[in-house]
Amino acid sequence: MTDLVRTDAAELGRLIASREVSSQEVTRAHLDRIDAVDGPVHAFLALDTDRALATARSIDERIATGERLGPLAGVPIAVKDLFCYESLPTTASSRMLEGWVPPYTSTVVRRCLDAGLVVLGKTNLDEFAMGSSTETSAFGPTHNPWDLDRIPGGSGGGSAAALAAFEAPLALGTDTGGSIRQPAAVTGTVGVKPTYGGTSRYGVIAMASSLDQPGPCARTVLDAALLHEVIGGHDPMDQTSIDQPVPDVVAAARSGDVTGMRIGVVKEFGGEGYQPGVEARFHEAVEALVDAGAQVVEVSCPHFEYALPAYYLIQPAEVSSNLARYDAMRYGLRIGDDGTHSAEQVMSMTRGAGFGAEAKRRIILGTYALSAGYYDAYYGSAQKVRTLIARDFENAWASCDVLVAPSTPTVAFRLGERTADPMAMYRADLCTIPANMAGNAAGSFPCGLADGLPVGFQVMAPVMADDRVYRVGAALERILEDRWGGPLLDRAPHLSGEFDREDAR
16 A cells, blocks of 8 residues: 555645645555455445546646645545536436436535546445445445445445545545444544535435535545535525535634533433443543543433434435436336336336335335325424424533534444344434434544444534534544554554455455
């Protein structure tokens, strides 16, 4: 493994800008790394090699002429395969969109390109972002680089695994119920869900529109903040976009000063169902923040315990609506169009063949929850619970600046361990869902190991107070690195050698 693939994005940007190394060299190093190790990891679904190298060459030429570019210019990035990128297949990991090539580029990807970032390719995910393990992908699961027999989280396991395997220094993800934070937690990386409306959803394949939010994935807090600064901000193409400046997340990430910050520990997140090692690392991290000058208070958010069931009514209802567009009539897969079947039969056959089991489960559940006789009892009641969760957050902000909790109740579980039990799978998002329901900013940061696997520390902040998330994350990162003499990923077993291509077979 070359030093270039282990170097963080901020340093790569500096090296490229000073012409100590070229963007082409950096891009080629990462493409070579993908070729060497991605067989068993399966983080990527598609690479964009020629365009990536052409973009890198253009960045080098612009720098050579003396043009001053942004701090991430020339740095490679991986993109979750929900973001439209013109001329590169976008599948949402579903047979329904296999081979579909979008004619336009999403706002978030466009902003990355405008900032000089080099798109390497598209990463794997649970089908239409429905899952917590990246096992529902129609193109096969992604494996956790820490242990190839374990899940990398979901739905954005591909992006997180690409970071942990040093296949990319940055990645884009989306977070609907924890799909950035949960993969970050179980792979020892950093993932942040911005305030809802803080990043544009234009050009991102929709799953649950009132919950989906694009966000940055990285190996360091500063790298995540630099990417957040690039992709954040108002977009007139997205009606849910907030017309306010992006909080100064980069300054917060550089500072890491938590002196006097009031940190609220959510007492509802712990106890039965939480792995002892996860709770131990979490409480050690809280104590470390106290040593760094923070104040800790216990906070009760009584309605958080209802977030999971409420989410799994609201989210499937929106899935039912959003996935209705895949009807075999306009684009995507089409089955049975041989002149012997009616349009309704073609539609039924296509949806039956194109959607996987989890997508079908959620479509059916959501359609039922929205039906005339059950709307008030299910969907309407879930929306009332959502309001109560938002009120819990508002009450908490009166006594604290941020809330903290474990990112996940357990470390990464084994592939196949929960596929037969959807409820066990859904509980992986137990701690992350409340922030999506209320639209708050939240992030997951490494806080140590349990049974040799990464543990995530979740920080939640008020709407448009994303900088607080980074401030606490940076403090924790500094404490952990001082304690261990390096980042958490230096503890990853795969760093002692390359992956065996047969390990995951």
